[in-house]
Amino acid sequence: xxxxxxxxxxxxxxxxxxxxxxxxxxxxxxxxxxxxxxxxxxxxxxxxxxxxxxxxxxxxxxxxxxxxxxxxxxxxxxxxxxxxxxxxxxxxxxxxxxxxxxxxxxxxxxxxxxxxxxxxxxxxxxxxxxxxxxxxxxxxxxxxxxxxxxxxxxxxxxxxxxxxxxxxxxxxxxxxxxxxxxxxxxxxxxxxxxxxxxxxxxxxxxxxxxxxxxxxxxxxxxxxxxxxxxxxxxxxxxxxxxxxxxxxxxxxxxxxxxxxxxxxxxxxxxxxxxxxxxxxxxxxxxxxxxxxxxxxxxxxxxxxxxxxxxxxxxxxxxxxxxxxxxxxxxxxxxxxxxxxxxxxxxxxxxxxxxxxxxxxxxxxx
Amino acid sequence: xxxxxxxxxxxxxxxxxxxxxxxxxxxxxxxxxxxxxxxxxxxxxxxxxxxxxxxxxxxxxxxxxxxxxxxxxxxxxxxxxxxxxxxxxxxxxxxxxxxxxxxxxxxxxxxxxxxxxxxxxxxxxxxxxxxxxxxxxxxxxxxxxxxxxxxxxxxxxxxxxxxxxxxxxxxxxxxxxxxxxxxxxxxxxxxxxxxxxxxxxxxxxxxxxxxxxxxxxxxxxxxxxxxxxxxxxxxxxxxxxxxxxxxxxxxxxxxxxxxxxxxxxxxxxxxxxxxxxxxxxxxxxxxxxxxxxxxxxxxxxxxxxxxxxxxxxxxxxxxxxxxxxxxxxxxxxxxxxxxxxxxxxxxxxxxxxxxxxxxxxxxxx
Numbered sequence: 001x002x003x004x005x006x007x008x009x010x011x012x013x014x015x016x017x018x019x020x021x022x023x024x025x026x027x028x029x030x031x032x033x034x035x036x037x038x039x040x041x042x043x044x045x046x047x048x049x050x051x052x053x054x055x056x057x058x059x060x061x062x063x064x065x066x067x068x069x070x071x072x073x074x075x076x077x078x079x080x081x082x083x084x085x086x087x088x089x090x091x092x093x094x095x096x097x098x099x100x101x102x103x104x105x106x107x108x109x110x111x112x113x114x115x116x117x118x119x120x121x122x123x124x125x126x127x128x129x130x131x132x133x134x135x136x137x138x139x140x141x142x143x144x145x146x147x148x149x150x151x152x153x154x155x156x157x158x159x160x161x162x163x164x165x166x167x168x169x170x171x172x173x174x175x176x177x178x179x180x181x182x183x184x185x186x187x188x189x190x191x192x193x194x195x196x197x198x199x200x201x202x203x204x205x206x207x208x209x210x211x212x213x214x215x216x217x218x219x220x221x222x223x224x225x226x227x228x229x230x231x232x233x234x235x236x237x238x239x240x241x242x243x244x245x246x247x248x249x250x251x252x253x254x255x256x257x258x259x260x261x262x263x264x265x266x267x268x269x270x271x272x273x274x275x276x277x278x279x280x281x282x283x284x285x286x287x288x289x290x291x292x293x294x295x296x297x298x299x300x301x302x303x304x305x306x307x308x309x310x311x312x313x314x315x316x317x318x319x320x321x322x323x324x325x326x327x328x329x330x331x332x333x334x335x336x337x338x339x340x341x342x343x344x345x346x347x348x349x350x351x352x353x354x355x356x357x358x359x360x361x362x363x364x365x
Numbered sequence: 366x367x368x369x370x371x372x373x374x375x376x377x378x379x380x381x382x383x384x385x386x387x388x389x390x391x392x393x394x395x396x397x398x399x400x401x402x403x404x405x406x407x408x409x410x411x412x413x414x415x416x417x418x419x420x421x422x423x424x425x426x427x428x429x430x431x432x433x434x435x436x437x438x439x440x441x442x443x444x445x446x447x448x449x450x451x452x453x454x455x456x457x458x459x460x461x462x463x464x465x466x467x468x469x470x471x472x473x474x475x476x477x478x479x480x481x482x483x484x485x486x487x488x489x490x491x492x493x494x495x496x497x498x499x500x501x502x503x504x505x506x507x508x509x510x511x512x513x514x515x516x517x518x519x520x521x522x523x524x525x526x527x528x529x530x531x532x533x534x535x536x537x538x539x540x541x542x543x544x545x546x547x548x549x550x551x552x553x554x555x556x557x558x559x560x561x562x563x564x565x566x567x568x569x570x571x572x573x574x575x576x577x578x579x580x581x582x583x584x585x586x587x588x589x590x591x592x593x594x595x596x597x598x599x600x601x602x603x604x605x606x607x608x609x610x611x612x613x614x615x616x617x618x619x620x621x622x623x624x625x626x627x628x629x630x631x632x633x634x635x636x637x638x639x640x641x642x643x644x645x646x647x648x649x650x651x652x653x654x655x656x657x658x659x660x661x662x663x664x665x666x667x668x669x670x671x672x673x674x675x676x677x678x679x680x681x682x683x684x685x686x687x688x689x690x691x692x693x694x695x696x697x698x699x700x701x702x703x704x705x706x707x708x709x710x711x712x713x714x715x716x717x718x719x720x721x722x723x724x725x726x727x728x729x730x
Binding site: 026027204206207208209210212215216219220223228229230231232233234235236237238239240242266267269270273274276277311312314315316317318319320321324325326327328329332 | 391392569571572573574575577580581584585588593594595596597598599600601602603604605607631632634635638639641642676677679680681682683684685686689690691692693694697
């Protein structure tokens with residue numbers, strides 16, 4: 001990433017969120033400034049920031065931005081606004097659970113503080129000072145979520161790297177790299193860590209229609225780190241496996257159910273089936289915050305439907321007849337039995353079973 | 366197609382080949398005029414005309430155009446030119462065998478005439494008149510190839526329609542429709558014929574990266590015939606099968622080996638595996654001219670590699686970093702065991718075995 005961070009908070013509690021507008025990559029690397037919750041909502045909705053962990057971090061900072069409008073007001077106003085902002089940000093995208101996880105964590109942190117005595121005096125209006133302190137505490141919580149994601153990505157890389165061998169080919173889909181997280185990725189963290197340990201890898205990257213995150217973002221990240229990278233169309237993954245060009249498939253995840261079913265970028269399920277047909281191990285890399293243990297299986301995961309124009313006008317040019325019917329799910333669900341292991345910051349979840357997930361996640365998330 | 370023919374010869378032996386420039390569809394339906402063999406070569410190479418049967422027909426007419434330059438010259442000059450033109454046209458694309466089949470058929474027809482006495486007098490230069498008669502005979506042969514393809518497509522439709530039931534969903538890939546043939550298609554012929562017999566079908570069309578023949582051409586053809594059509598990205602085929610939205614998959618073919626292995630548009634092999642994983646029958650529709658019995662299996666089929674820019678700059682806009690390595694095979698090979706039946710003009714080849722293929726094709730092609 002060479003000194004360019006996916007997203008970062010600038011300043012103190014009255015500061016703002018800066019993030020790379022990923023829709024412009026790889027041709028332009030432009031940082032935009034989100035100065036209110038609406039700007040963060042738009043950035044998530046329009047995929048300027050995307051990737052489950054990065055969405056969670058952005059949303060946490062978005063809460064802080066939303067509270068700036070009640071700075072100087074009473075505690076009750078702050079809590080009311082907090083609830084509104086969290087609900088609002090939660091409406092940006094439905095599938096990635098890290099979004100809801102981060103918002104819930106921010107609300108819980110705020111709830112812990114509610115009704116406690118102020119810890120410092122601010123003169124005649126202690127309640128206002130108290131609200132400011134809550135806002136500061138919440139900014140610290142957002143920064144903590146951000147920092148934890150950095151450490152989580154490094155741990156995922158460390159645990160996953162052992163699964164790859166020198167000289168192997170690896171297939172990945174969409175972007176589960178530094179741009180999808182605080183700075184090191186999930187699926188790509190595994191590749192980065194293996195490469196840093198001296199293993200020479202050849203990474204095949206699915207372009208990932210309709211929005212080409214693989215072509216635009218993943219190739220860009222891999223190239224920056226000097227990793228041998230070949231771009232293919234999604235429809236070429238099968239022949240790449242047939243020709244034994246890859247010995248492993250690794251993707252990220254947007255939500256993982258209690259039984260290990262994984263919602264991820266559309267096309268992942270097909271890759272899981274193709275990998276199984278070629279006896280190639282299929283791995284998923286994700287932080288524990290991507291698990292949604294309230295869902296017994298992947299059947300309960302809501303799948304976002306996106307604008308048909310992503311398919312019919314995806315490159316600024318119309319490439320299908322007018323008014324053609326389009327089906328455009330952003331995600332699909334890969335059954336647990338197709339996944340050899342889930343790589344999280346605590347280690348490998350292998351085999352991917354309800355019991356093993358409960359064991360690894362049992363000691364808190 | 367509403368009065369627009371994929372390709373047609375205009376005039377007599379000194380005429381020209383007119384064809385729809387398919388790279389401009391669906392936004393513009395422009396007919397271009399090919400007035401020499403070079404123009405036909407370019408049209409095939411650049412996919413202005415594409416689809417194995419249509420390429421064969423275009424190449425046959427291309428031979429006629431190539432011979433116009435030796436009109437008025439002696440017989441020997443004509444035969445020399447014929448060999449050169451056929452070799453030249455054969456170099457346009459390597460995979461679709463109909464191209465070589467049509468050129469071979471033109472050369473054989475010419476060879477039958479060689480050395481025979483002229484059947485009519487043209488005054489003082491009988492050899493020249495003889496050359497003109499050969500040219501006329503070859504134009505008639507090209508027209509015959511064209512007309513036979515029309516009948517072949519209708520027969521494929523008739524035989525295949527029985528495989529589809531009222532109310533079913535059908536998935537297809539790339540374009541094996543009227544635009545890929547004389548006028549009725551191969552895979553789409555099956556759908557058209559079933560629809561004409563009163564069966565209501567819902568066709569899911571893979572957009573077919575990199576050149577989007579599904580999005581641009583197949584949806585256009587289906588829409589013109591009023592068939593319920595939904596466009597998807599290639600990566601969505603698996604979830605469409607998982608959700609039981611389709612009960613059959615039908616594609617065309619560019620070359621079929623003696624054992625039934627099928628080379629077709631990249632992505633077809635993956636669809637074959639995905640269909641098998643969902644117990645959905647996978648059918649291939651192709652004329653007998655698509656069989657290459659000289660090849661024992663699909664391993665011998667040459668696979669065309671195309672320009673990386675089809676992937677990195679496919680729609681006039683750069684969507685990947687500069688100088689990224691790209692793998693862009695235009696076709697893949699689907700093993701016979703994944704194919705439930707091959708639908709040709711003589712009926713169904715089922716099961717798809719070397720023996721059954723030999724039986725059906727045995728009585729000449």
